Amino acid sequence: MYKQLVDxxxxxxxxxxxxxVLDTENRYYGGTIDPHTGVAWVNHTTGTPTxxxxWGAALANPDSKYYRNMEILDRLRLATEFVLRFQHEDGSISPGWTNYHSPPDTAFVVVGYAQLYQLLAKQEWAPLQPVLDNMLLFLERTLPVMLTGGVHTPNHRWVLCAALGFLHELFGVEEAVQRASQWLAEGMDITPDGEWTERSNGIYSAVSDIMLIHAARLLxxxxxxxxxxxxLHMMVYLVHPSGEVVTDYSGRQDLGSVHDLSPYYLPYAILARSDKDTVLAGMAEWAGRALADPGVCSANVLVRLLLEPELQQPFESAAGLPEQYEKILNGDFLRHSYLQEMESAGHQGRIFHSRLHTDFGAPVARIRDGDTSVTLITETPSFFALRHGAARLLAVxxxxxxxxxxxxxxxxxxxxEGYLLKGEQKKGYYGPVEGALLPPSAGTALSPWYLLPHQSRLLTHEQTLSVEAEVQRTGTGWTIRLHCEEPGEVMxxxxxxxxxxxxFTSGELQTVEEDCCLWTGGKLRYTYGGDWIELTGGEMAHRATSVREAKLQNNCKAVLVNLMTPFDKTFTLTLSPSIIGGGN
Structure with missing residues (x-):
């Protein structure tokens, strides 16, 4: 794998x-252009630091064809000058997508930049000195924003801790340790089964993992x-047979998107060695096969492997990973007791530029049977997802x-033989505000709606919609029975x-728009790569082609079934038989 990374x-x-950019008159002179925006940025993903x-890993590595290449060295020097020009006076950077003068995005860059600096500083190659001077100056300038800056999201705290650890290692500033201790005093936001707050298996769980590994060492x-x-042990059960990570219930932008295990390579490889854990080693090998390149600035695998050469060696032993399992995650987590305490936190359910992530710790069931992979989910729009060989049912x-x-x-x-899921929604109406509670503006010619104490209105005529989904395994696939009694006449x-x-090779379909159809009846068969999923249960109890506020996923083919309450409806999902119960 090491040679693959070098290449x-x-x-x-x-x-x-x-x-x-080599045009000296261009504002981005020395930076590298992000092909998606046509702009050179200083950020840790699509930016010049990546x-x-x-370039730095190649210059420092005798196994690279660019080892100590003077042209690459000059390009690197120009890039360090660009980064310094685009660093704000307060020491921060703006990544370009949002978050201007951003402490956490600066921290992401610091984590990658500091490791690259450490690698280059070990080379004892005099021509590198201008590059090293520029990089160290950038890092030193970040100290004020790292020592005072805040965050938006849960994982940002651990990124800042890692960055503060690197700055302490480089500059010996004790205030960096003290600031990191303040963040760490907030405690770890992870369930006993291993789920982070953001439930972001595709992006931010791996971020939290590697940043805390750095923080543990440096602090x-x-x-x-x-x-x-x-x-890392939880993630063993959150990967489809193809290597695609389960993102069906993420609380972040990876929701429903395709991600692989590559961001987890370093966490798995580092802890597999330190713990002599063969399961983690097996996962590291799986993640390593997904590495198309060394990764982004903040988590560049090759830079870390050159700093810790022992990571370049094959694992002594790696366990085979489970291909047959049924696992409930967070099934015993006392989520509701935590939610009941939220009122005492004092924030009144409001948080700025982020989310409270009240779905944290909601139960998830994962079933794998060879090349068939099923996810049952709570607290997200989708409650069921299935992969069967190459055929993907992304969400129900x-x-x-x-x-x-x-x-x-x-x-x-x-x-x-399955699971019962229940969902409930309530909706009512609100009476007039009592006279004694009305504001002075209510008695004037103009009484703005937003000045009225709406929290004082009495609830009237509250209605409840209760839905059950009984999902059962069969010898040939699955059944989904949906049941809802009242209120009646709800579309x-x-x-x-x-x-x-x-x-789709069969089924009575009426096109709504591109890649979206109403399924009115007949057997519906979806095929790809020689595998198929066949469904029964199509119906059109009304003619509406969408539901307000229910935006369908992008980059998928949606089939809609229109129901009217009360309903008790069963759908069968039959899977192509060639791989049922099979293995990789």
Whole structure:
């Protein structure tokens, strides 16, 4: 795998060189252009620091064809000058997508930049000195914003801790340790089964893992590795047979998107060695196979492997990973007791530029049977997802006009051959404000709605929509029985969202728009790559083509079934037989 990384890094070097701005009159002189925006940025993903890590790793590595290449060195020097010019006076950077003068985005860059600096500083190659001087100056300038800056999201705290640890190592500033201790005093936001607050298996769980590994080492806090171990062991059950990570219930932008295990390579590899854990080693090998390049600036794998050469060696032993399992995550987590305490926190349910993530710790069931992978979910728009070989059913979602939008399931109970999920929504009306509580403006010619004390209105005529989904395993696939009694005459719509790459070869379909159809009856078969999923249960109890506030996923093929309450409806999902119960 090490040679594969060296080769892919050399290819990344060449791509970066082709995108570097060499026109001295251009405002981005020395930076590398992000092909998606046409702009050179200082950020840790699509920004110039990522290309700098590729170039620096090549310059420092005798196994690279660009080892101590003077042209690459000059390109790197120009890039360090660009980064200094675009660093704000307060020491921060603006990544470009949002978050201007951003402490956390600066911290991401610091983590990658500091490791690259440490690698280059070990080379004892005099021509590197101007590069080293510029990089150290950038890092030193970040100290004020790292010592005072705040965050938006849960994982940002651990990124800042890692950055502060690196700055302490480089400059010996004790205030960096003190600031990190303040963040760490907030405690770890992870369930006993290993789920981080943001439930972001595709992006931010891996971020939290590697940042806490750095913080544990740099701040001498080995206990910070315990939550990382929990998450890494949980992830064993959150990868489809293809290597695609389960993102069906993420609380961040990876929701429903395709991600692989590559961001987890370093966390798995580092802890597999330190713990001599063969399961983690097996996961590291799986993640390593997904590495198309060394990664972004903040988590560049090759830079870390050159700093810790022992990571370049094959694992002594790696366990085979489970291909047959049924696992409930967070099934015993006392989530509701935590939610009941939220009122005492004092924030009144409001948080700025972020989310409270009240779905944290909601139960998830994962079932794998060879090349078939199933996810049952609560507290998200989708409650069921399935991969069967190459055929992907990305989401099954129920929406209604009762509380316009999706109906998430809040409870999950295990049955002998499946699961019972329950969802409930309430909606009522609000009476007049009592006279004694009215503001002075109510008695004037103009009484703004937003000045009235709406919290004082009495609730009237509250209605409740209760839905059950009974999901059962069969010998040939699955059944989904949906049941809802009242209120009556509520229009509902069940959506089956399939991968965009496949096709429907049967079923009575009425086109709504591109890649979206009403399924009115007949057997519906979706096929891709020789595998198929066949469904029964199509119906059109009303003619609405969508439900307000229920936006379907992008990049998928959606099939809609229109239902009207009361309903008791069963859908069968039959899977192509060639791989049922098979293995990889």
């Amino acid at each position: 892919s890094n050399d290819r990344a070097v060449e791509k970066g060189i082709s995108r570097q 290309d700098m890590c590729y 001498n806090r080995p206990e910070l590795l315990d939550p990382v171990r929990q998450n 979602q129920l929406a209604s006009y009762f509380y316009p939008g999706f109906v998430p399931m809040q409870e999950m109970t295990r049955l002998p 509902a719509q069940l959506s089956f969202n399939f991968g965009w790459e496949g096709n």
